[in-house]
Every structure is written in C-alpha cells, then in structure tokens.
Amino acid sequence: MYLNNHSYYSLRYGTISEIELLEMAQQHGCDYFPLTDINNTSACLNFIRKAPSYDIKPIVGIDFRNDAKQCYVCLAKNNKGFFELNRFLSEHLHEEKTFPDQAPPFYHSLVIYPFEKLLASEKTTFLANEFIGVGLTDINKLRFSKLSEFTDKLVVLHPVTFRDKRDFNTHRLLRAIDTNMLLSKLPESQQGKPEHKMYPVTDIKKAFQNYSHILKNTEKLLRQCSIEFNFSKDRENQNLKTVFESIDADFEKLVELCELGLPRRYELITDSIRQRLEKELSLIKQQNFVSFFLINWKIIQYAKSKDYYHVGRGSGANSIVAYLLEITDVDPIELDLYFERFMNLYRASPPDFDIDFSSWDREDVTRFIFEAFGNDGQAALLGAYVTFKHSGAVRELGKVFGLPKHEIDKLSDGKYDPNKLDKLSRLVLKYARYLHGRPNYISIHAAGILISEKPIHYFSATHLPPKGFPTVQFDMHIAEDVGLYKFDILGQRGLGKIKDAIAIIKENHPEVILPNIHNAKPFFKDPNINMMIERAECIGCFYVESPAMRMLLKKLGVRDYLTLVAASSIIRPGVAKSGMMREYILRHKNPERRKQAHPVLWDIMPDTYGVMVYQEDVIKVAHHYAGLDLGEADVLRRGMSGKYRSREEFQAVKNKFIANCRERGEVDDVIFEVWRQIESFAGYAFAKGHSASYAVESYQSLFLKCYYPLEYMVATINNGGGFYRVEMYLHEARINGAIIHVPCINTSLIESTINGNEIYLGFQHLQGLEKRSMVKIIEARVHGLFDSLDDFMERVPLSIEQLDILIRIDAFRSFGKNKRSLLWEAYYKCNHVASDEFQKQLFKVNIKDFVLPEFTITDLENAFDQLELLNFTLYNPFVLLEKPPTSNLLTSNLVSYLNNIVVIYGYLITVKNTGTSRGDRMFFGTFLDQKGAWIDTVHFPPAAKKYPFKGKGIYRITGKVVSEFDFLSIEVIKQERMPYVSDPRFNVTYNRKGLPEKNGMSFGLLR
Template sequence: MYINCHSYYSLRYGTFSEVTLLEIAMQNGITKLALTDINSTSACLNFIKEAQEKKMHAVVGVDIRNGIDQKYIVLAKNNEGFQELNQHVTFHLHNHSEFSSIAPSLPNCYIIYPFEKAMEERLYRFSENEFVGISPKDLNRLPFSPFADLKKHLVIQKAVTFRNKSDFNAHRLLRTIDLNTLLSKLPKSEQADPNDILLPPEILRVMYQDYPELLFNTDTILKSCQVDFYFEEHRVNQNQIIYGKNKQEDAKQLEELCYAKIKERYRNPSIEVYERVEKELAAIKEMNFVSYFLINHDILEYARSKNYPYIGRGSGANSVVAYIIGITNVDPIELDLYFERFINEYRSSPPDFDIDFSWKDRDDITDYIFRRFKNTALMGTYVTFQYRAVIRELGKVFGIPKYEIDHHLKGFKVKKSASSDYLKLVEKYAHYIHGFPNYLSVHSGGIIITQKPISYYTSTFMPPKGFQTVQFNMNIAEEVGIFKFDILAQRGLSKIKDTLEIISYNQPDAKVINIDDTEVFKKDPKINKLLNTGDCMGVFYVESPAMRTLMTKLKTNNYLNLVAASSIIRPGVSNGGMKNEFILRHRIPEKRKEAHPVLLDIMEDTYGVMVYQEDVLKVAHKFAGLSLAEADILRRGMRGKVKSKGQFEQVEKKFISNCLSKGYSKELTIEVWEQIKAFAGYAFAKGHSASYAVESYQSLYLKRYFPLEFMTAVLNNGGGFYNIETYVHEIKAKGGFVEPPCINYSDHGNSIKEKTVYLGLGMLKALDFKISQAILNERGLYGKFECFDNFLDRVRIGIEQLLILIRIDAFRFTGIDKHKLLWEAYLKLDKSNSDKQHLVLFKEKKRSFKIPNFYTETIIDAYDQLELLGFTLCSTFDLLAEPLPSKFIANNLKHCINKQISICGKLVTAKGTPTKDKRLMHFGTFIDSEGTFFDTVHFPLIAEKYDIRSNGIYHLRGKVVDDLGCLSIIVDYLERLTILPDPRFTKVNINSKLI
C-alpha cells in the first residue's frame, strides 16, 4: 500500500537508508512497497537486492519534483519501464531543465499524480497506466472532487519519509542546510508533512475503509510491478561481452594478436612462455573475459597512436597475455607472478587492470572511450556528511557564532551563553546526520562499458566535464555484474613525457635512450646508486622521506629490491612486523636461518617473509596444500572481497586441517595463519609494485642524466610530495640557476635555457591568465620587448597587473631598479591603456620623469617573491635576524652517532603519526644551511611541547641514532628562529643600499 517512500538518497530530504526502509516495513508486516526517491534511482538496485534477501517484493520508481514541488510519481512495471523512467530523469538532469506537470508517455510505467496536482492541472481523463494519488488528508475532499467517480484510477498515496520526531527534526535541518538559511527562516512549503511516516497496514485500512477500491488498486499496482536483477553469486556479467562481431571472432583476434606480438616481448620464447600463453588464453576464453582484454588493448592502441605515456598495473600484471599485447610492462614470468591471482575458476568478476595516464591526457582518453563504445558512463560515488563539517553547517543553521563552533571543535568548553543549548542540539544531530549521502560525485577513475544501455540500470547526471555519470557507486555496480575499467591519472607520467620534450629543445644533440627500454636502466649502476643513497627527489613513488629511509636501510641497488621496497612500505607488511624482519634478513644473511625451512623454500626471494599478496597464494598453495584458486579465495576473503562467508570459512578450515595433516604443529599453523590475517588486507600485489618500479626507473634515468630538464618538468607538473620551494632548491643543488619570471624569457610554464631555469608567468598566482597569454602572444608575433615603454605600448594591461610584474622584477632586462619602475608605472601608464587598439600607426612618445634615488634592501625582493610566488629564491638562512646558534652540518652526523648535537635546519615536511596510546608523534625532514637533508624523530612528549607545523628555520637539539645505516636525530628541543621583518613596514632599515 506504500507507493511513495523515500530514503536518504532523496538528498537533503530523506532521513534513513533504503535498507532501513525495508526493515521498518518488515516490522510492520508489510511485504511489498515502492522506493521512490526524489529525481533519483541511486538506491534502486540495492533496494531490489536487499528485498530479495528479505523475501520481500520491491517496487522501484521516482518521485518527480521541481525542487520540493511534487509533480508526479513514476513506478516501473518491469525492466523496460525502469529503463524508460531512467531515460526520463536523465534527460532533465543532463539539460538542467524543469519537469513539466504532465508526464510523457511511459507505457511500461505507472504514473501517479498527487490529488492536489491533478486538481490544479484539471486532469479528468486518464490513460490506463495513469492514476490519482489520494493521501489521508485528501479523503475529506475526494467525494466533492471530479475524481469521485473515477475509482479505478485512484490509489493510496501515503508518503513515507520519517520514522519519528527525531527524523522530522533531522529533515528540517537538512532542508535548512540545502537552502543555506536559518532554521527559524525555513518556510513550511520547503518541508515535508511531519505525518509522513509508515503506519501499520491495519491502521491504513481503517483510514481508507470507505474506499476499498483504492486499497485494491494500490495492491494490484504493487503486485504487477516486477523489476528483476541478479546479484552476487547469481549475478550475470553486464559488461560489454562482445568486442567485435561475435565471441568466436573475438577469441580468434586475441589469440592472433598474442602470437603476433610474442617475439616483441621475448626474443627467443621458451616452451614455458608458450605453455603459459596457452594456459592463459584457455582460461580467458572459458571465463568469457576476451572482450575485457580487447577493449583495454583498443584503449591503449589509441593512447600509443597519440604518443600518450601510460602504465598498466593491478593484478593484470600477473598475465603474460596482458604483457605480450602491451597492456602492462611487467613480465610475470620473470617475477614468478601467479596467473591465478588474476583469473581463476572461483572468480566471477572480470580481471582487474588499473591503467594510469598522464593527468594531461586522461580527459582525451575518456573522450575516446565514450566515442568508441556505445554504452559508456563514469562511475558515481556519494560524498557523505562528515561529522566536523555537519557541526559547522548546523552551527550556521542555528545562528551560532563561528568562533564558538571553532572552540567547540577544538574541545574547549564554551562559557555559558545563548548558544549553549543550541550546541547540544548541534552535537546530537551532527551524530544523527553523519554518514548521510550529501551529494553525488564522480569516482576517481572508474568507467563502465555495458552490454545494455546505461539507462537499463540507472539514471545519469552530467558533471562539468561533460561525461554522463551513473547514480550509484562501484559496490552495488559490482554486485549486479557491472565492473569498472580503471582509467586513472597521475603526474609521474607527465613528468617523463615533459622531460623528453624539454631535452629535445634544451639539448637537441643529446642521446636519449628509449624510455621504454627499462632493462638498460635496471642494470645501470649510476641509476641504482640514486636508490641506494635516497637521491630521488621528484621521482614517482620513491621520493617521500619514508621511502627514502626504507631504501637506505635496504641498500636498494636493483630492480627487485625496489619492487620489494614498494610493497613493504605498505601497512600490511609494516603492521605485522614483517617489514623490519625483511630488512634484517636482507641486510644480515645469518638472520635468514631463523625462517621456517618450508617458508624459506616457498619464498626464497623474500627470505621466508610475506611481502606481496602473491605470497599469500604461495603459502596457501605450497605450505597448506590448497589449490591456487582456493588460495585466491583466501586472499580475497582477507580483503573483504568474498561475498559468500561460507565459501571463505570453508577454505579457512581446509587451510588449517591441511597444515595439521602435513605434520605442522598447531602453534606453527596458527602463527602462519595469523601472519596472513595481519598481512593480506593491506599488501600490494607484486605486479602492482613491479609496475610502479618500472615507472620509477624511467624517472630515475632522466633524473640521473638530465637532472635540470627533469626538475623543470617536475615544477611544470605541480611538484610532487614536497612543496615547490624544495624542487627549486633541488635545481640549484644539481648545478642549475633559477630566475624569477621575465617578460622576455619566461613562458607560461617553467622553461630552461642551458642551465638556467626561468620560472613561468603562470607561477605568479595573482597574474591573470589573459595577461600572461597577451604577453606571450605579443612576444611571439613581434619579438622581445625592447624597454619598459615598449612594453606599455604593445600590451594592454591595468596598473594592478603591471605592478605584479614589476615587483617580481620581470623587467630586470632593462637595468632599471624595480622601485623606480613602480613610480614610472604610475606616471606613464595611460589610464585609457586598456581601451587602446593593439597597434597604432604613430606612437606617442612617453614623457620622461626625473625620479629620486631610493633606499632598498635585498630582503624586499624576498618578501615580494614570498607573496607572489609562495617562496623565496634566496636561501631562507640569508634572511635570519640573528646569526645561526649552531654551525653544525648534516654531513657530520655520521661522526656523532649516539651523541647529542645541535643543528639548524629549514623544515621541509613533517608527518604526524598516532602512537598505540593515541598520542601524536612527528617525523620531520629538514635541510641544513649547505643544502643537505636530514631527518628527525619527535616522540609524543616533545611533539606536544614543541610545534613544527609552521614553515621556517629551526634550531634543534637531540641525539643522533643509526638505524641500519639511516641516520636521524631524536629531538629533545627545538626553537623556530626569527627572520628579518619586511623593512617597508618597519622603521629600521637593515643592510640598505642607495640606488
């Protein structure tokens, strides 16, 4: 009898989930009801799935509204009707158009007009599938309305939005947040009826006892609606399953492609290679995954045709077929990667390829996919209300001053005030609303390509980039059999591509090795030395302090070491204590004897320590005697990816029983099992780590042989782990010179000429992009600017934008001090400058003015750079107000192990980490006055006493410790040193000179 129910996917309106709706219905003895969220089908698939599990009859539809104004309700009779209503909603969402008061023809749907709307629109004649919804409050008016005799077109419309008074209060707060107003100003017209709750059926029957036809009609409609989908173990693969004409031709194409390219990857393919290829092709065909490989290959063929760099990773790197046809660059035979980690008889979902593109290229790749494949959409995701954000929103709703909310969030007790009682309500309903979906967004990289039209499954919306996006997330998508393609973006690939372009113009005669020939890089001792010493600034995945420290401890000096390092940095290995054990066994061969002989034999390359996800398969297969497919069930179950709990428990029991039957002690069996549990949920696949390592080696090659070009590319791609200033420092450390933006030499991005890097005009955050382009266009067409006056004649610019260029010293080629130019700008810039035509036949000679001499200081340049660029080009050490309290340098740390030292350093980065007792400690990275990095550890007592969150130069004292060759300082004191103030705002002039 309920055909108009809302979940909290009626965004900023509903107050509980679709699952809760079903539970409420069950508690009241209701076995069939309809979910009709406002202009959304987000929850429909999960509603159907949950109803199937609860043996209930689910009906799905949409409550069509303009804002809060309800127009009509649409219920899907069948799957075709669900597609029709999705198309209807999608059209309006894409076009941002209002819904009309009259529904279009939707033959496989039921249309229910609210009584009031039917009266307003004078709807007296109805099609067979159209009805008028009569709510309890409409019953008194019904006998006197034109619908009194149209009983076969009348149904019960009892809306359900709340469970109780608290839900209604939460609803009002949500509506207020949505309208960005005060609760006291929320109009009643923007709220639902507080009586919109689910009543027991017997009460509803009593209310409509005078109208048995309405009860019968409503029940008939609900019974006749049947939208069917299959989920989890019963699901059907909904992805595009045919790439070409038919499955047979697809299989033939993949096979021919593989054998045609096999010698490109293996110069002399062994029998092992051919056997592995045959085994994989057979499994791929049997599991019906051929199209998945061909679609990925198609996408990458397009990328190669456009010269877009990419990297294929994920479990797909375990496939030799994927390696041969170019989806990945990781040889699974070389690394002993199990294909069963990728595809096995127990796995119903398609294999997993994560493909990274440059952040500059991904939109074009996405556009190609949408053009190439018919039924395509981006995966959706819901951004939920987070507790602290809700506190702030509700603070505004109740009109509480911002400072009181800030104090409340910081844990301070606010003095008794008019807001005190409201803060209690804010706290209560922040917990209530926390976790509700707030708005629909786009998944970071998921794209779906389905066999049937997207509208068969959902409505879509159109985000700013113009690619339709589904209204549900990846979890329900996978459960119904829709599996995403991961088309991801990263900046590391852009750095590689941009470096090659920069080398081509800055060193056109340089010999550059093919960037894809990573085998050469892996064997280069000069490149491997960068890993060993942690000299990896700007290099993808290995530049962070944690990774640099790890590689130093491991003495990383080859590809396999780097693959291991990429994995053991992950929480699974670290949390289980296996990270330190691996390092010790790697450094001290005698320690390897401590491994259990069977485990050492199984994982010889990692000294008997589980490092990769594949190690779970190895241990389960070789130690416990499970099949590889059963072992993968174990691995996936540890990661929460096995939906059937019974299936996982069955494999778990078999693991333990097999170990005991093999003669292993119960203690050893349980110990190994616990290691797997602590490890499997967080570990990297070895192929994933190997893929990252390949890209790291490409960057390392460029960093070693073309450091200035590489670091320029790093700057042009927004840096990396560190701030821009740190990368500028790295350029100088590699023998380069860094110049501020110049109107004659700078481009929009950063550029390099021999050893000088010119910061781009785009680095000036306050400079308008149009001005930057006008300068570059003018210079490109008519040559460099001859002088300041020449610039003013040729470029239309306002005084504020001109002052930015002068203050950053962009006119230094003129030889005129910028302080004089500031005066000239005010005196010479024609107020009508912005209205001038680009070229004039006779240029009016600008007047010259006698400008007095000025006193200036170099520190002024530093402050201007800090304001306009965000960092200074001089050393921050040169700006200190007092001499350094310590001249100790980081290069001397090795001589002071276990000794107390005092050192000064500029903060590069600091990471806070909670301890087991929930206190905070810090790991810091600093740079000394000579440009050498050093690391610090700040235990909770010191971290709480001395703050290192703000940038600057610090004086630190502490003990030098050596942890497997990695030196750091255990800090017991630090103090932030004072820098000189901006003299323009003080009365004291220091180091001033006469211009």
C-alpha cells in the same frame, strides 16, 4: 499497501536506509514492497539484491518531483520499465529540465498521480497504466470529488519517509541544509509531513474500510510489478561482450595480438612463456573476459596514436597477455607473478587494470572511450557517495540553527567543554551524530568507467556532473554486485613529467636519440641508475622521492629492480604498521634471521623471506596455509578493505580460515598472529604486479633524472612538482649545475624553460600575476623583444598592480635599470596617464623623463621580494637569519656523533604527522642543512607537544643522533624556529641627501 517509500538516497530528504525499509516492510507483513526515491535510483539495485533475505518481492520506481513538489510516482512493471524510467529521469537531470505535469506514455511502467495534484488540474482521462493516488488525508475529500468516479484507477498513495519524530526532525534539518535556509525560515512546502510514516496495514485498511475497491486496486497494481537482476556468484558479466564482429572474432584477434607482441617483448620465446600465454588465453576465453582485454587494448592504441604516455597497473599487471598487448610494461615471467592473483576459475570479476595517463591527456582518453563504446548509451562514469562526516555535519547544522561562526568552529574542532554547551549547541552535536555516515550527495568515482552490453539506463539513471560525462547513481560495490566491472582511467602527474622531459630533452639536445621509454628493462641493469637509487638520490622521481621512501631505500640498500618492487609495497601503511616492514628489512639484511620464518610461509613466499608483502600473499596464505579454495581466498583479499569487510561472505571465510588452521594442527597463537598480519595490511598493500608497474615508472623517471637532470627538473616543476614544493626541485637542479633565473619579460614563458644549463622560471610561479597578463606578454613578444619600460607599457597594457609584480621580481633587468628606478617610473607614468589595462592607447603620449637619483638594491631586499612573490627565495635562506648560526654542524658530520647529543640548524622542508599506538601525536621532520643536505628528525610525543613546528623557516635542533639499518636520524629533544632579519623594504634609513643607505649585504646561492 505502500507504493511511495523513500530511503535516505532521496538525498537531503529521506532518513531511512534501504535495508531498514526492508526490515520495516517485513515487520508489517508485506509480500511486495516498492522503493521510490525522489529523482534518484541509487539504492534500487542493492534493494533488489537484499529483498529476498526479508521474504520481500522488490519493486522499484521513482518519485518524480520538481524541487520538493511531487509530480507523480512511477513504478517499473519489469526491467524494461526500469529502463524507461531511468532514461526519462536522466534526460531531465542532464538538461536540468523540470518534469512535465503529465508523465509521458510509458509502456512498461505504472504512473500514479497524487490526488491533491489532480484536484488542481484539468486531467479527466487516464491511460491504462495511469492511476490516482489517494493518501490517508485525502479520504474525506474523495467523496466530494469527481475523481471518486474512477473506481478502477484509485489506489492508496501514502508516503513512507520517517519512523519517528527524530527522523522527521532530521528530515527538516536536511531540507534546511539543501535549501541553504535557517531552520526557522524553512517553508512547509519544502518539507514532508510528520504523518509520512509506515502505519500498520490494519490501520490503512481501517482508514479505507468504505473504499474496499481502492485496497483491491492497490494489491492488483503491486502484483503487476516484478524486477530481476542476478546477484549470485554465477551472475552474468554485464560488460560489453564483443569489440569486433563476434565472440569468436574477438578471441582470434586477441590471439593474433599476442603473437605479434611476443617477438617485441622477448628476445627468446621459451616454453615457459608459451605455456603461461596458453594458460592465460584459455582462462580468459573460459571466463568471457576477452572483450575486457580488447577494450583496454583499444584505449592504449588510441593513446599511443596521440603520443600519450601511460602506465598499466593493478592485478592485470600479473598478466602476460596484458604485457604483450602493451597494456602494462611489467613482465610476469621475469617477476614470477602469481597467476591466481590475476585470474582463477573462482573469480567472477575480470582483473583490475588501473591505467594512468598524464592529467592533461586523461580527459581526451575518456572522451575517446565514450565515443568508441558509448554511442548507444552503454558508457558512463561510476558514481560515488559523499557521506556526512562529523565535522562537516556540525558546520552545516550550525549554519541552519543560526549559530555564529566562532561557535561553529569551536564545535567542529571539538574544542569545547560539554558541560558549558547551550541547548542549540547540544542539538547540533546530537543531530551531527545521526547524520554521520549518511549519503549527502552523489559524486564521481576517482577513475571508474562502465562499458556495458546493455544501455547503462538498464541499471541506473545518470546525472551529468561538471566533467560532462553521464554518471550512474550507484557506486563500485553495487556495480560489481550486478556484474558491471569498471575500467579505471586515472590522471597522474608523473607521466606528464616523463612526457614533457622527453620533449624538453629533444629541444635542448637535438642531437640526442633517446631509447624507447616503454622498454624499461635496460634501465634495470644500468649501474648509474642503480647507484643513484642506493644513495636515495631520487628527488622528483615517481613514488621514490618521499622522505619515507628515501629512508627505506637506504635501510634496504636497494640497488636493483626486484628489491625496488618489494619496497614499493613495503612502504604502504598496512605493511609498515603491522611490523612486517621491519621484519622484511631484518631478513633481507641478515640471512640468519630468515630461519625464524614459519616453514609453511617460507615455502609460500621465499622471494620475500616468508613475510607477507603483496596482496596476493593473502591468497597464497589463505590457500596453502589455511586450505581455503581460491574463490574463498579472493573473498578474503577483497574483504580486507572498505564496505565489503562487513559482508556475511567475508565473515564466513574468516571463520573457515581459523577453523581450517586448527584442523591442520596449528596453534592459536600462530593462527591469530598470521590472521593479524593479513588483517593489518591486505587492504593497503599492492599486488606484486601493481608494485612492479610503479617500479617500472620509477625507473623510467630515474633514467631521465640520471642522464638529463636539468631537463627532468624543469618538467617536474612544470607539472606541479611532486611530493615537495617547487623550491626543492630548483635546489635539486642547482645541485646538478643549473643556473636559476627569476622570470624575465624577454625570455620567460608561462611555464619554466631551459637553455643549456640556464633555467628561467615561468610567469606561472609569480603570486598574484594573472593568467591573462602572462598571455598578453607572450603574445606581444611575438612582434619583437621589449627594449624599454615605455615600450612594454605601450604594447602590454597592465594595471599598476600587475606591473608592480613584474618590476619587483626584476623581470625588466634586461633594460639595465634597477627595479627601484623602474618602480618610480612606472608609478609616475601610471599616475599621469589614464590607464585601462584592457584598452591600448590610440596615441603615444610623451611623458617628460626626470633624472632620478641613483638607487641601490640590496640582495636582502631582492630575497624578501622573492619570498613574497615566488613563495621562496633563490638566495641561501640561512643568510636571512637575524643572528648567525651558533653551530656549523652538517649532515656529513653526524656519523661521528652517533648516540651523542648535537645541535644542528635545518631549513624545514616537510613534516609528517602520525600517531602512536596509544593515540599520541608524533612527527617525522625533513630539513636541509647549511650546505643543502638532508636532515631527518624524529619527534616523539613529549618533544612534539613541547616544541611544535611553527611553519616554514630555519630551526635550531637539539637532539640525539641515532642509526637504524645504517640510516642516520636525530631524535629531537628541543627545537626552536630562528627569527629572520627584519624586512629591509619596510625599514629603510636615508642619508643627508635623501637617498637610502647601502647595507652592503651580499648573498650566495644555496650550493
């Protein structure tokens, strides 16, 4: 009896989940039940998947609406009907067109027009698949309408959107949020009606007791519809099946590519290499994953043809086939990568390939994928749901209730006394709890692209977000459920650094012949690179530059590739928080400690001393320790994170894990400790191949930094830096012998440049300088360098505000005049010439040159100008202190003060905010001492609360010097940010002649 049912994927309208709808339908004794969300098909596949559990035969359709006005409700008679509805909806979403008053002639779908809509239309004829929907409130009008004559066309059309008054209130708030209106101003036309709820079937039959034919028509219409997708474990892989002419041709091509790759990758092709290759090829063919590899190969081939750099990661990095196809640069033979993590007979999904490109290249690669594989509508970006979070929901609800901003801020931040809240504030918090976790809008998965055998509209409608590529309306979990497996194409700044560094090296050192950066094996054995890793001198290098990684590298004493691979996974939150990072370090440094390992775990993971470090360790432990088959073990691994953990499949495997271990004689203390370790880290740890891929990229960037540090730092700066601010990379460049210059109008470009050992900052670093101003300067300079301020102002018309920025940063220093004189000139000339920065002057206007007094610019003034315009200074920040440091202690002295209290001055670089097991806040600080060396601090909760960080600057730190695994840090007892000297630009004194006094300060660069 229910043809028009909305879940909360009728975004900002519905209030009930698709599962709750099924529960309601079961309670009301339904055999058939449709889901018809408004202009959305997000919930359809999961609705179809779950319906049999409730003894419901699912039907799916769409409630087509222009804004909140209902046009017609359509039901798919079968899968073909679902396809045509999705296609129709997508066309209108992509082009942002309104839906026509009459539906197109669908061939496999049923169309139901609302009775009220037809009363106002002139429609008098109906196709075989078209019906008239009569609501409960329409019955009395029906008897007086000519529409009552269409006895075979009349069906019950009663919307189901709410369960109770709370749902209806929530709906009204959602509509107010969606329309950006105050709730009190929300018109009824934007709302549903309180009676749009699921009445018992008996009530509906009673309401239509004089129209039994309508009830029969409705039953008949429902029985015309059915839809099927396979969600079982043996479901068909729905990805594109062939890349070349046929499945056989694809496999022949894959074998051919592997044979071509063998001599490129291996100097000696051993029997173990051959056996591994044959094993993989056999299973890839058996699992019908050949096209998956070939598609990834074609993507890489295109990228290489464009000279795009890439890194292949994920579980696919465990594959020798991927290595030979150059999808990854990780040798699974060298690392003894676990084959079953890559693929096994129980695994329904293909291996993960996370392929990184530089952020600049990624969009073009995505465009290629859509052109190469999506001509028949077979490609789409993967969707993702953005759900309401408590803070955001509070802000949205506060606005629609009309609360002032300060009240909303107070509620959102949780800074209020519950006993002093007024009624409206309590309502905001109440409904924020209801909204929490519900879908708000559809976004785009960070990387996922679907390439299907069937047109993508067979599975979902698509919308067209700003990226300009069709995007499905469901997420990765639903995609996998139905047999669609994503291709992950990601953007990463680290690859941009490598690509740009190589280009800069070739320009700065044209005589140099660089090695093939994709062949990282020689880098693994380079003693200079490995000594650099051991010293943790990795600033700017991918994944190994953060304070936490620097600490780990030193604690472990990393000096080789294999240990760096382990470090890349150990640093992940789960391994660190579970205590396994510390245990690994202990066993790594102390062979005696290794004897404490559980004998079964030692046998399973000898390379990590019996400690779980990688994702595949979950599979190994589950399979060999708990006796689960590989399919169950993989369910366990997948279930350790996200939505999948709550599924019944995961719970069943967890129970079996515990039961099997007990049957094997393991004691509960050991079982639950092993389970705790698995549960604490599996969702955050990397697959070993994934860690190895990270380590390969780390070595690639470390090679460039080791031998070409200045060029690499320039590339790092031009790619947005990394973990740190730009000034840290300039500091690193200076340590390596660079001379840093502020931007110059005759030398600098938009990005930073290098010539020999001199680095010129790019115009892009100037706060407030507009991109169009930068472009004007570069374009004008094509016709020759500037020789005076007049020449510049004539050729580059800028506003005085833009000119002021360039003068104050000293960009005109090549003219031989100090910037105060130039500022006087510029302001005088701009005040006497009508200046329009978009219009060049037709005639050169001669302005009288006045003889200005001799001005003096101090280094202190320059430093403050740089702080304002660059957000950092190229001068030593310590000389900005109001009072000189009372302690000259340096990092290099700390070893002599172990376990003693010291006072040291540090320039704050970064702070990590974390929580203790009790929920208290604590911090890890990173500073530079007065000579530019690292200081690492630990701020336990009492000190963190009493002496909080107060932003950038120099701190006087009092604390105890401690050592863990030979890594020195300071446990802070007290800290205070030291005041800077007053800004001299706003505190100038003048002599009797009216000229500013010289203060005589001189700054040295931070060495």
